[in-house]
Amino acid sequence: MRILARFRALLAVLLLGAGAAHGAYPDHAVRLVVPFSAGGQFDIVARLFAKYAGERLGQPVIVENIGGGGGNIGAAKVANAAADGYTLLTLGGNHTMAKAMYANPGFALEDFAPIALISASPHVVLANAGAPFKTMQEMVAYAKRQPGKLSYGSPGVGSSMHLTFEMIKHRYGLDIVHVPYRGGANALSDLAGGQVQLGIVAIAPAMEFIKAGRIRALAVTSGSRSGVLPDVPALAEVGYPELDAASWMGLAAPARTPGAIVDRWNAIVLAFQRDPATAAQLQVMGFRSRATTPQEFKAYIDAEAKAYTEVVRRTGIRAD
Structure with missing residues (x-):
């Protein structure tokens, strides 16, 4: 099944140019929401990825920084956006703990269609x-x-x-x-x-x-x-051998985004991770990458949400 998923993803990336040439998705710019201010980890990787993706799609991928609320404000905007593939989110661990931390974060994890894990540091x-x-x-x-x-x-x-x-x-x-x-x-x-x-x-x-x-x-x-x-x-x-915490970033779309669009973006992420130039840039900055299918990324998100919820429960930390 994993081999089949990888083949579908690679096939999708081969069809990117042909699709764009015939007026198929995307036929205008894509907005990539970074839910933090410019210059941070999400922003650095997102801008590398946006440039790479835009060159392969033949359309601009525009990074939009929407900070505040520990990443919740930007995430909520994407959760409520049209599920047409033109608004995407850089999703991270902060979003998996939002339900445990906030009475009303403005979104639920079910509001997103996971695409792929991009990097971790x-x-x-x-x-x-x-x-x-x-x-x-x-x-x-x-x-x-x-x-x-x-x-x-x-x-x-x-x-x-x-x-x-x-x-x-x-x-x-x-x-x-x-x-x-x-x-x-x-x-x-x-x-x-x-x-x-x-x-x-x-x-x-x-x-x-x-x-x-x-x-x-x-x-x-x-x-x-x-x-x-x-x-x-x-x-x-x-003195803290049991802690192994990382800041990870993935790509997500609004829920109900067509599966073909999700697969197309998954293929772009995989190609981005395998590209020697971008892989070298990520490594120099201390980022690790791990290829995932949309299903594997969803399982990763679910596991992170479970782990963070337990930490919030144990420590009693709340944001409101």
């Missing part, structure tokens, strides 16, 4: 360059000596980074104030400027700040070190 725990600690262990000791003094920025309430840092606080017994932003880029700017002392985002958007010495990486949230930050320990090395 560990989170990285960060500190302002002038903070009075240089390692994760020193940060934990400092926070315990001065409860409530430190603050951390995340891409928003209900984001996977927010939940991950709250898990870290719970694990180490820390009192650190959460400051939510409309995306990772905004959190990084304030972290570098000293408005907050700590932050948590995906690796890619943080790399420029780390290399410039404006912020310091304390730990990555994966079970092992990241190849792009080889000198930064994994949390497994500093």
Whole structure:
């Protein structure tokens, strides 16, 4: 069955040019909604993907940033859009936990047709360059000596980074104030400027700040070190071996989008992941990719929703 699904996806991508030439879908620009501000992980990958997809479709794929609500505002707009393949969503872990975090997030996972998983990246725990600690262990000791003094920025309430840092606080017994932003880029700017002392985002958007010495990486949230930050320990090395959290991004359409359109976009994602140039770009930024069929991506989403719901229940974290 998997071989058949892969064949259908590859056949769909071969038919892209012919379809466009005969006035079939798409015959005008496609809108790709990124539910966070520009410059964050979703935005970086979405713009790479949009350029690649637009070249193969023969129509522009326009990235639209709709931040706020931990990704819920943008997701709700796509959930209520026409199911015609002209409005798509970059869907992530924040959406799988929305039902558990919010009384009314504005959408349900059933409002979307999963297309494919695109990429994943560990989170990285960060500190302002002038903070009075240089390692994760020193940060934990400092926070315990001065409860409530430190603050951390995340891409928003209900984001996977927010939940991950709250898990870290719970694990180490820390009192650190959460400051939510409309995306990772905004959190990084304030972290570098000293408005907050700590932050948590995906690796890619943080790399420029780390290399410039404006912020310091304390730990990555994966079970092992990241190849792009080889000198930064994994949390497994500093007292939290059971945590392996990542920020992942996939592609989804409004529910009831025709299966042929879903298959076509799945084929584009697979081709994007296999393209040597884009694969190299993703790898340099610390992203991992994993090919999935729409059915496999749905199973992945369901498993993530179950896991995050349990974490929310166990920690008591709520966004409202």
